Amino acid sequence: RKEVEQDPGPFNVPEGATVAFNCTYSNSASQSFFWYRQDCRKEPKLLMSVYSSGNEDGRFTAQLNRASQYISLLIRDSKLSDSATYLCVVIPTGANNLFFGTGTRLTVIP
Amino acid sequence: NAGVTQTPKFQVLKTGQSMTLQCAQDMNHEYMSWYRQDPGMGLRLIHYSVGAGITDQGEVPNGYNVSRSTTEDFPLRLLSAAPSQTSVYFCASSYKTDRRSSYNSPLHFGNGTRLTVT
Numbered sequence: 376r377k378e379v380e381q382d383p384g385p386f387n388v389p390e391g392a393t394v395a396f397n398c399t400y401s402n403s404a405s406q407s408f409f410w411y412r413q414d415c416r417k418e419p420k421l422l423m424s425v426y427s428s429g430n431e432d433g434r435f436t437a438q439l440n441r442a443s444q445y446i447s448l449l450i451r452d453s454k455l456s457d458s459a460t461y462l463c464v465v466i467p468t469g470a471n472n473l474f475f476g477t478g479t480r481l482t483v484i485p
Numbered sequence: 486n487a488g489v490t491q492t493p494k495f496q497v498l499k500t501g502q503s504m505t506l507q508c509a510q511d512m513n514h515e516y517m518s519w520y521r522q523d524p525g526m527g528l529r530l531i532h533y534s535v536g537a538g539i540t541d542q543g544e545v546p547n548g549y550n551v552s553r554s555t556t557e558d559f560p561l562r563l564l565s566a567a568p569s570q571t572s573v574y575f576c577a578s579s580y581k582t583d584r585r586s587s588y589n590s591p592l593h594f595g596n597g598t599r600l601t602v603t
Contacts, residue, residue, distance in 0.1 A: 383525070407589040418575055418594035419528070462528070466589050471516070471535055472543065473592070477527035 378402060379465050381476030389484050392453045396479045398463030399445040407466040408446045410437055412459045413478065419462055422448075453483045487511050491576050491595030498566040498602045506561040506598050508576030514593070516579045517559040518543070519551065521572040522597075528575065534559055566602045574598045 381398045388394045400408075408425035423430065425437040425446050436449040446465075450457055460478040467474075492507045510517065518533035530543030534553040548570060550562040559578075563570060577592040 409591055418597050419592075420594070421591040424591065464592075471533065471541070472530060475520075475528040477525065 378467075378474035379463060379476045381463055381479055383477055383479060385480040385482060387482045387484055388453055390453055390455060392483075393449065393451045394453055394481065395447055395449045396461055396463075396481075397445050397447050398465075398476045399443075400465040400474070401444070402465070402467045403441075403444060404468045405444075405465045406468040407473075408437075408439055409464040410435075410446075410448045411462040411464060413462055414459050422461070450481075453481075455483050455485060457481060458483045489576055489578055489593050489595040491574075491598055493598060494596065495599045496601070498563070498600065500566060500568060500602060502566050504563050504566065506563075506574055506576075506600075508559045508561065508595055509557050510559075510576075510578040510593070511557065512578065512580075512593065513556060514578035514580045515556070516581075517553065518577050518592075519549070519559070519561045520575045520577065521545065521570075522575060523572050531561065531574075563600075566600075568602045570600065571602045572600060574600060 379400050410422040411419040412422045413419040425439050429438040434451045438447045460480050462478045463476040465474045489510045515536050519531040520528040522528050529545045531549050532551040534540045540551050575597050576595040579590045579592045
């Protein structure tokens with residue numbers, strides 16, 4: 376079983392829509408969680424960390440569900456500029472490695 | 486700070502040639518790593534290092550060597566290039582937010598190297 380699983384999409388949504396992505400992880404001892412955004416032919420860039428209590432940054436909300444071992448990213452009022460691939464990252468406790476999901480491709484349509 | 490600097494941005498090799506991808510960071514990060522990214526496969530860890538003189542294998546180390554003689558530099562060597570090594574390569578660095586934790590700060594990525602092996 377993969378350490379991190381993510382629906383690859385693609386998700387095609389109209390502008391203004393709300394869209395949510397989930398990412399499941401297999402190691403219950405995982406400690407740190409992040410969402411990254413990657414634009415075509417560019418390096419991944421940190422979008423937001425995911426905290427146990429959930430956190431929000433403008434139109435973006437990240438949540439962690441430890442019982443079911445998944446993290447989620449909610450994007451409200453989608454903009455054309457949100458079109459990108461969204462990668463989840465999980466770091467197990469005490470590990471020197473971190474694990475990436477394969478990414479979810481989002482396209483926001485005018 | 487320049488952050489993580491990768492060179493070259495693009496490279497074309499013939500099968501059997503060798504080359505070194507350079508990676509340097511100026512943030513004094515202990516942790517450095519190399520990933521390759523292929524369509525549908527996501528980012529896969531090749532090698533990583535938790536400090537000068539220390540390296541370890543990741544998920545897909547075969548055909549690649551690394552060394553970490555300084556904190557700043559973490560070059561990736563392709564010993565005998567194969568078409569299967571055609572990919573986009575990213576170098577990344579991070580650090581521990583406290584001594585007891587994993588390397589759990591967000592990764593800082595270089596701009597990537599697009600390698601084609603013919």
